[in-house]
Amino acid sequence: MTLEALLFQALNGLAAASSLFFVGAGLSLIFGVTRIINIAHGSFYMLGLYLAATLAIKVGGGFGFWGGILAAGLVVAALGGLVEVLLLRRIYQAPELFQLLATFALLLVINDVVQYVWGPEDLLGPRAPGLRGSVEILGRNFPSYDLFLIAIGPLVLLLLHLMLARTRFGRLIRAATQDREMVGALGVNQAMLFTIVFVLGAFLAGFGGALQVAREPANLGLDLVVISDAFVVVVVGGMGSITGAFLAAVIIAEVKALCIGLGLVHFGAFAVNFSKLTLVAEFLVMAVVLIVRPFGLLGRPQAPVRNPAEIEDPIRPATLPLRAAAAALLLLLLLLPLLSKTSPYVLVLSIDVLIAILFATSLHFIMGPGGMHSFGHAAYFGLGAYGAALMVKFAAAATLLALIVAPLAGLMGALLFGWFAVRLSGVYLAMLTLAFAQIVWSILFQWEEVTGGSNGILGIWPQAPFDSRPAFYFLTLALVLAGVLLLRCFLFAPFGYAMRAGRDSPLRAEAIGIAVKRVQWIGFAIAGAFAGIAGGVFAFAKGTISPDVAWVSRSIDAMVMVLLGGIQTLTGPIVGAAVFTVLQDNVMRQTAFWRGLLGAVILLLVLVFPGGIVGALSKRAAARRKPA
Amino acid sequence: MLEVEGLKAWYGAAQVLFEPSFHVGHGEVVALMGRNGAGKSTTLKALMALIPQRSGRVRFLDEDISDLKPFQIARRGLGFVPEDRRIFSDLTVAENLDIGRQPVRHLDGRPAPSWTMEKLFTIFPNLRDMPDRRGAHMSGGEQQMLTVARTLMGNPLLVLLDEPSEGVAPVIVEQMANAIVELKKEGLSVLLSEQNIHFAELVCDRAYVLEKGQLQWHGRMADLATDVAVQRRLLSV
Structure with a gap:
């Protein structure tokens, strides 16, 4: 591979970095202030891309394309606001993992809504009006739209940086990232701050997705792919650092682009196909960075969250009734092959x-x-x-x-x-x-x-x-x-x-x-x-x-099972796994939208039982034992 | 100005406050004294609604604030200076002060004492020389001054001051005492949580003494300063 080809590939990488940076920056800002890892951030990106592609096709022309990108970002931002007010605001006091579960459920729901609205086929947007052509760089044709993408990344970085450094809102974000309770005690309305930050983060994700409209087709798998890329970006760059997120996005995108560019390389008798290593490569970068700099390139150790959730009760050996119940269940399980002869x-x-x-x-x-x-x-x-x-x-x-x-x-x-x-x-x-x-x-x-x-x-x-x-x-x-x-x-x-x-x-x-x-x-x-x-x-x-x-x-299914059952109890994972598996099996046979339904059920459970099923039961039992 | 009745607070299952009742009047500087773990800091935090599990009646300026959120309480004019400083170490001195900024308040139709950075620098001259210094690069005493100044930027009517003399050099303790006297002169009321009786004696009018979350003694500061028996029973002297 020639040096020119390598440089050309590097430019390609830069174009991909911008959207990655937007998602990562949004995720990072939201995490810093609200301490919520928003798994649905990948969904926001995906939604932005679908919306932009639809608007560009339906409305058409320069207005439909460029206006559509902006509108997609704004619609996603509004959705983010809705999510924050209706869902997240209720669970800020819940354990961190429950918040994770809730945002994951949201991802499932959004995915199925998108599938319902747009169908399972990929949706490709038109090429950018005004930037359809290409520019000759290093003897090759480089799409003008990609040059635009390369430019907009650093521009947004600059805007975000100025906002954080120069405005009172930015100072509040930085202060809340360190100690949100103190910010509240100084008279700042945290709820409002959280909502605004979430809206901003959602906008960045939706906008980042929308910008890809002329580059990649919208598809239903994007949410998980993008969120895991965004995780890598945020962790490599350092939680809470916008500049770090930019740096990381560039590094990750470059590593991926170079792997694709290198392709099959012969080392003497060995041949390594680098284009197959793209997936491994970005995670290897992350693993190396985390081992060398545990808090990311520009990150700092996280400040502990003040007033964490309730103190856990110590775990205890099973009580007599529980043992009896377990023995009865075991007997039932042993007899099951006999009982189920008719329905294998x-x-x-x-x-x-x-x-x-x-x-x-x-x-x-x-x-x-x-x-x-x-x-x-x-x-x-x-x-x-x-x-x-x-x-x-x-x-x-x-x-x-x-x-x-x-x-x-x-x-x-x-x-x-x-x-x-x-x-x-x-x-x-x-x-x-x-x-x-x-x-x-x-x-x-x-x-x-x-x-x-x-x-x-x-x-x-x-x-x-x-x-x-x-x-x-x-x-x-x-x-x-x-x-x-x-x-x-x-x-x-x-x-x-x-x-x-x-x-x-x-x-x-x-x-x-x-x-x-x-x-x-x-x-x-x-x-x-x-x-x-x-x-x-x-x-x-x-x-x-x-x-x-x-x-x-x-991995996430297992996590859902544990959280569903209640993480503080030992019987929790057993109940959670059983409920989850049976639920999944039943719902899956009923409807094509079983994931969304599952998500909705999880959301309901999280809102009703913030301590898991078994956690809720044992709390009720404890309340009966000692009436307060 | 501030009336507290039957304040209770819990950390998990453990009850920490057992219904102390007290009040702070206009322009008064009142000490809340007691040994380590007596419940002084918890009392101040409970007043600011920073402890989730609490009950009791808190009235400020004839309004029940028991069910308000911390930011709403702060906006009513109750300023809180935490014991562990909690300055924003990533932010500069000027930025820290900006976070605390709130509009000027009115009390009985007249503008209440209000603060600008310039005015605060006359009380805490050390801060004047370092507006662009990050919180992380300040000494303990400087951080302590910044914490007080940051709360004053909110133009409070009453300041809850949690052990401002703890863990700082004697020269800073002296400055801090002077600062509190200045606040009193401006017409501010102060509820000061303190272990150091000599410090409290310098600035306070009255005192309440807590022990195991219960109110054990209250009266004039001058009386407490001379009552060696009470001091020996309730304070670590």
Whole structure:
């Protein structure tokens, strides 16, 4: 590849950086002030693009195109305002993770609304009136519209910078980012400030999406792609730093563009296809930056949030009634194959539920008592699934042997990634775990020779004696029961106490001789191993696996299960996983818009039970025990 | 001016305040004294509605402010100076002061004491030389002055001052005492949470003493300063 071609590719990267920067900047501003990680920010971007494309086509001409871009940004901003006032304002006091869940539910709802309005086909906008042509740069034709994009990024950066540095509104944003409670005590209406910041952030996302109208087609997958890119931008640049977000957007876009530009490169006997590495590359950049500078390029350690949510009750061993209920449930589960002779689907669904329970319980282990909010737990589920499947594919291993490899694969992955992840905390840890999961996913997706690429691995069926549905059900039940009980044991062992001590006060825990990082690392690895078992069982239950086993939505599903059940309780993940799986199964068969419906249900649950289902029940029980 | 009745506050399940009642009159400087953990800071925070779990009746200028939000309370003219300073360390001195800025208030139809940066610099001369310095690069004493000045920019009628003498050099303590005397001269009322009886004696008219969240003593500051028995029982002297 020539130097000219490389430079040309770099220009392409700059054009892509602008929109990335707008989304990242909006996300960062909103997080700084409200402490909410708005997952629906990707939806705002997507919506902006759909609106701009529609306006450009329907209204047409220069007015439809350029006016449409602006209008799209404004409509999305108004929507953002609505979301803030109707939804977020009610949950600012709720635990951080609940806010996450709510914004994720919003993403699901918006996605289905968009699908309802625009349909599943991609929507491509027209080329920009007035900037249809191209300019000759380095002997190639470079689209004029891309030059416009390159220019508008730094322009908006300058405007944002001036706003933050020179206006009272900007000073209020910076002050609130550090200590919003104090800003309120000085007479500033926080609610108003939050709404305005959210509207501004939503505008940036919608505008960023709209600007892409002449470059890329609007499609329904954009929301998740954009939000994970925006996460990377914000985390690499440093939470709360607008200049950092710009820098990061440029770096990420450049790395991606260069990977595509390099294509197939031969290093002696080896050939590396760089264009396949784009997905891995941006996350590798993020992983490296986070390891070297844990708070991003221009970020600073986050100020702790004043008056955090309620103090958690300590976890307690199961009470007698709970044990009795568990025993009764177990008896029912043991009899299930007999009871369900007439409807074999019950067993299939039960196996799904059991797998979900083990997966969710393993995530709860690090999320609840461990205090590590992993956004990428599916990585270890996927490693377990592929570990077992590859044993069957290449070694024709017996079912049990393959199921021994599954947790080992999860454990290895968790040991490696966990070592980096426990060095961080809070949002940064969440983002890094997400990055690692994306890396696992891209490897599964792109290493076709071994993993079968997007087709995955087929024909992984359990061998005798587990080859009948009831026999496999009993195997699953035994593994899940053992897994859940073992994880519970760990929590009531000194190790579990040490992990909770590290969560509640890292400094004090260190001071009494607990190696907090090491305890967290071991906890992370244990959770990975158990997720691996769940993945292994999953592979045999389905017979076919694809890279989807490690995809973001599986990580988020697990998180939803844990939060649905209530993170402060040990039974929470079990109830949450069961409710979620059955709900998903039922809703999915009823309607094509099951994701949106699921989102709506989650939103309702978050607003009604900010402590999760089990949390709400046990609070009610506690209220009965001691009438206030 | 400020009347408090039966104030209660909880952190989680633990009750910290057990219904102290007190009042601050126009132009009065009143001390709220007591040992560490007696509930002084909690009282001030509860008045500002900065503690979610609280109950009791708080009246300010004959208006019930118990159910208002912190920003609304601040806008009624109750200024709060927190004990741990909480200046915005990313912002410069001038910017910190700007965040506190509120319109001039009126009391009984007349303009109440109001402040400009220039006027504040005469009370806190150290700040005059560093308007562009970031909060992060100031000494503890300078930060303490900035916190007080920032609250005064809101032109409060009554200032809740939480242990301004704690953890700063003696020379700063002296300046702080002078500043409070200045505020009193301007006609401001002050509720001062304090452990240091010598400091309180310099500036206060009356005193309330808290112990374990309950009001144990109240009376004239001069009486408390001479009553060694009460001091020994309720204060860490």
